Each structure stands twice: as C-alpha cells, then as structure tokens.
Amino acid sequence: MNVADGSWSPPAMFRSSLTWRSAIYLAISMAFGLSWFVILLVGSMLSVSLLIVWVGVPLAVLLMTAWRGGAMLERVLAKAAFGVSIPTPYRRLPEGGNPLRKLRVMATDPATWKDFAYLALLFPISLAEFVISVTLWAMVGTFLFMPFLAMDEGVEVNFGFFSYWAGNPLTALPWTLVGVLLLILAMYVTRVMAIGHALYARALLGPSSAQAENRQLRERTEHLQASRARGVDAVEAERRRIERDLHDGAQQRLLAVAMDIGRARAKLEDDPEGARALIEQAHSGTKEAISELRDLARGIYPAILTDRGLDPALSGLAARAPVPVEVEVDLPERPPAAVESIAYFIVAESLANIAKYARATRASVRVAREDTWVVVEVIDNGVGGAVAEPSGGLAGLADRAATIDGMLIVDSPPGGPTIIRADLPCTW
Secondary structure, eight states: OGGGOSOOSHHHHHHOHHHHHHHHHHHHHHHHHHHHHHHHHHHHHHHHHTGGGTTHHHHHHHHHHHHHHHHHHHHHHHHHHHOOOOOOOOOOOOSSSOHHHHHHHHHHOHHHHHHHHHHHHHHHHHHHHHHHHHHHHHHHHHHHTHHHHTSSSOEEEEOSSOEEEEOSHHHHTTHHHHHHHHHHHHHHHHHHHHHHHHHHHHHHHSOOHHHHHHHHHHHHHHHHHHHHHHHHHHHHHHHHHHHHHIIIIIHHHHHHHHHHHHHHHHHTTTOHHHHHHHHHHHHHHHHHHHHHHHHHHHHHOOHHHHHHOHHHHHHHHHHHSSSOEEEEEEOSSOOOHHHHHHHHHHHHHHHHHIIIIIOOSOEEEEEEEETTEEEEEEEEOSOOOOOOOTTSHHHHHHHHHHTTTOEEEEEOOTTOOEEEEEEEESOO
16 A cells, blocks of 8 residues: 555655645545535435335435446546555446346445445544644644734734743744654644545455455456467467478478389389489488478477476587577576476577568577466667567467466567567466
C-alpha cells in the first residue's frame, strides 16, 4: 500500500505528493459521505415504503445501480488520493440482453451490499476525519502566521481549551516554532488517517480473500491454458517443419540415390564407365542426405546437449556463426532437460536471425542462473528493428518458452542493439 511506503521522516512527507493528496481527500470527503448518507437513507425509505404499489421496485433498482456506481468512483478516488489499487470484486454479469438476470446477479452479489455498507458508513468516518483534519490544520495555520496576524493591533488565539494574547509580532514569533511542530504532527496524523481509510476502503470495496484466491487461480489457469495451447501449436509447427524438411530434402536425395543405383546396375555390364559415374553420383548424394539428416537431428535435439550440457553446445553454435560470438555460461548445476533444450534453440534461432538480417559485426550470449530462473540473453550490435511477428521465428521462440511458463522479451530499437532475453523457470 503506497500510503505506508517510504520514509516517515518529515522531509520525506513534505516531498511526497501522496501526503498532500490524502490531506485534500480527507478534508473534502465529508461532502461525499453526507451526500451518500442522504441518498441511501432517503432512497431506502422511499423504496421500502413504495414497494406496496410496485413503484419502489424500479426505485430500488435505480438506487442499487447508483450506489454501485458510487463505489466504483470511490475506488478511483482511493487510487488518486492514497495510491491504493482496489480490484473490482463484482461477479461477472450474464451475457445476453435479459436485464432481469443481470439485476438478480447484482442483487445477490455480496460485493453490492459491501458497497452499500461502505457508503453508509462513509459519513460518520469522514466526519471524524474532517473534524480532526480541520482542527489540526487550523492550529497549524494560526500558529505559523501569528506574527503576521499580530502586526496591527495584536491577536488573541482561543481554541476553547487554550487561549493566548499576542500584542505584537515579536511576542507572537516564538509560536511559529509551535506551528512547525504542529505541522509535522498534522502530517503524521494525516498519513495515519490515510492508511486507516485506505484499509477500510480495501476491506469493503475490494474482493474478499476467497475471491482474491479464486481470481488468482482463474488467472493462473487461463495463463496455463494459453501457454499450453501455444506449446501445442509450437510442437505442431515443429512437426510440420520436420516433415517438410524430410520430404523436400533427405527423402528426395535418397530417392535420387536409389534411381542412380538402379541405372548403374542396368549399365554395369554394357557401360562400366557410365555405371561407375552413376555410382559416384549416388555416393555423393548419399553423403549429402546423411549431412541433411544430421542437421535435421541436430535441429530436433543435439546430441552434444544431452552428453555435455549447454556450455559446449552453445560454444558449438558460436563456432559455426558467421560473426564473432562471445559465450558466457554460468550455471552451478545443469537445469532440467526441457530448460536446456529451449535455451539452446533460443540461442540457435537468435544467431540464425543475426546471420540473416542483423548485419552485425559481433554478438554475445549469456546464460546464467538467477534464483529459480535460467536467464538467456543474446545481444548483437546490428541494425535492430527485430519484431516478434505471429508467424516468425521469434514468436516461435516465445511459444517454446511459454510451454514451461517462461517468457521471452525482444528489445530491438531501430539502429540497434538487439537484445533477446528469455526467463525460463527451473520449476513449473
């Protein structure tokens, strides 16, 4: 809660706009409290008394809608005055155009009646805050400006429990010190009342602890559903890529090899030289197919990553990159295999993008453990402007990270540098 943050020393409170915003709200909140007290009192009495002729029903609906709107306004004012964000606690209204169903949900929502209680109690609470605030700040102003008030014919200060006559500015001057001390006291009291009012507003206008837990669980569930869906899409896209690479690459080459061997066998007796040339061509095609299959297997999951871990695997990627790449891996222990795999492919895709688009002269890769996260950073000094388009490689990396509740951030302003950072949890 912001009203309770920071230092409580007088200089800090003088500098804080939150203190002065709170003081203004506490001074004028009595008007809001009185208005709502009258509206709720008169509206409730009229609604109950007119129920017998059914006029009270639409009046009660109007009153309920009005106090829910007033509670929404109070949440905005609490944010502006105290820096307290109060989540909306209302139940979700049913879809469709049936107003009776929506009114029934509103009327049975506990948050609606907590709004009523808040606005009904706002007047006595704000009255007490107003009296304390006005009394303190009036005393502060009087004592601080006593020398000016006593310049003509003197001034008498009478607070009922205290009275004093200052005949000239000189005799009134010592009281300015009292005014300064009262100013500090008034700021402390203002902040204490602001904290109390903020806690009161959060208790009645905010969600209950069960609602907050349910909301967190719902948000967590929605996040997991979205991340799992992205993970499934990423796996499906990877499967289609592998099928395409096999069909268009190694499969076509192996088919050509089989055809060359068949033609060579047909020519083996009649044209030995031609058969030898076809066999050499088939041999060359076989080696190319093996190379493509090796690259494809490396793209699925490199063997060096399984055997030796991230540091050697990333060093191998850096060695094959067309620009100098500095690699720094600081992992006290090996992370889970899924984290290693995703980190490897993030670096591999990033270095491939650097080679294709960045026009960079150098790059760096850093992998480190931070608490329960593995952080992967790839930085280059290229032209920048990288965007994670929905069908692009960077979006695919974000989808990979999302499968384990990780996140990927791309910071690539025009002109560079480009920073790709992935935070991957070691537990999920």
